Amino acid sequence: MDNGLKGIFRILLVLVCLLGVGLEPAWAKLAEGISEPIKNENISIPGYPSASFNDWYTLDYHRLATRLNQYQREPALAVRLVAAEWAEINQQLQSRLTTPDYQDPQRGYLIYDAVSSGQLHVLGLARTARENFLRATMDGQLKGKKVADLYPALDRIYYHLGDAAGFSEMVTAQPDQYVTVVETRQVLDQIKLPDQVFQNYRVFLLPYRLKEVRGFSYSAGLPLQEERAFISARGEDSADDYETAATLVHEFGHYLHQQFIGDYAANPAVWTDYLKIRGRDSFVDTGAWAELTEENFAEDFKMLYGRGLVLKEGHRGCFGDPRQLDSLANQLRHFISNVAERQPAKPLELEQLLLTEPGDAAASEHRILATELGLNFLDTLVLSEPNLVVRGRLSSPPSNGSQFGIWLTGPGIGESNPQPITLVSDGTGMIFNQTSRLPQQGRYFLMLGELNFSKHRFVVYYHLELLYPA
Secondary structure, X not given: OOXXXXXXXXXXXOOOOOOOOOOOOHHHHOEOOEOOOOOOOOEOOOOOOOEOHHHHHHHHHHHHHHHHHHHHHOHHHHHHHHHHHHHHHHHHHHHHHOOOOEEOOOOOOEEEXXXXXXXXXXXXXXXXXXXXXXXXXHOOOOOOOOHHHHOOOOOEEEEEEOOEEEEEEEEEOOHHHOOOXXXXXXXXXXXXXXXXXXXXXXXXXXXXXXXXXXXXXXXXXXXXXXXXXXXXXXXXXXXXXXXXXXXXXXXXXXXXXXXXXXXXXOOHHHHHHHXXXXXXXXXXXXXXXXXXXXXXXXXXXXXXXXOHXXXXXXXOOOOOOHHHOHHHHHHHHHHHHHHHOOXXXXXXXXXXXXXXXXXXXXXXXXXXXXXXXXXXXXXXXXXXXXXXXXEEEEOOOOOOOEEEEEXXXXXXXXXXXXXXXXXXXXOOOEEEEEEEEOOOOEEEEEEEEEXXXXXXXXXXXXXXXXXXXX
């Protein structure tokens, strides 16, 4: 990459990702297809206390405080122990993410109940805390840090709304306030769309009540990192039953446009067709919630494809209920039906990305996975040795005038002259299998993206941080 491209990196996607993980048949855990009752199960990690997820967070918070104190006396030992804890937490996250509480045998959507979602949340926070610890040591900034500077707060969850990322404060709900797997299935199964549209859609039913929002979703934007929805537990209001049902269908509306249309920049023609049907002149992605185009699309979807309780609260956007005019409702149903028949709107198809440390038999192969529930600005992997094998396959060709690439940057590898990962055509796609050696300890970045020669820009689709504490 020449110097003219330096500084023009643009993160196109903000993601929490799950790459290359094979899903086991979750319905094997269920009796006659019905979810088991939610139990306040424990998290058990070797060498860790076993406790319910919120209690486990408190215990682990104090454990990291112990590591921080230990660092003052034995810094090398503390770093090794924190890296080892990261690996154990990472394994637990992968295990839980690959075993949802329900996977529909026909439609293929996945549901994680409130206990599973709570476990994933606190494990993700613990994993992030270790990454923050290791980053601070490598940047020489750990001195004077308190554990609160490293450990994310339990009572907030990050989300993406329009072009902005934010967080919602939340409070722990009681078990009788949890949204259940059974009722989630009942709502999703009322949506009359082809079965393949639901494949790999993931719903996380939170054991917390969100204060600012009832639910949210976001697009990871790469295959094997499908769109997800996070649903708040109920409050104490009697209206919560229909609000929960409405939120489930609204969030599926977001999934539909994220998966099959993409954002306005990626597919302005399809969004323009939608706006014409709705009698609107421009796509709105900033401002009041009720004015946002994507929110109105999700509300339209709710009113046209929801049933029963879903319809009770009406259309909350400024576009209004499309059912007021039969001709409008029919036009929108036809539009949405055509959208559901499209190929997923993905910039590329990354079939597999595996990273292997040849000298570490215990952790020989890393599959990239979610760091926590909610957005994380880049995925992170902690390495135990400098040799790294990067392998996988891309199955989509780049657009005209562009070239896909995978590059490694970091200490000793300048951002203006990154180390390329060689891509070899196999006829229908491109494969890569290359060993790279990290020259020293530090923070490295593996970037997968598209270099557009005509527009003189490099768009990053996937951004992986590699922490090598040596």
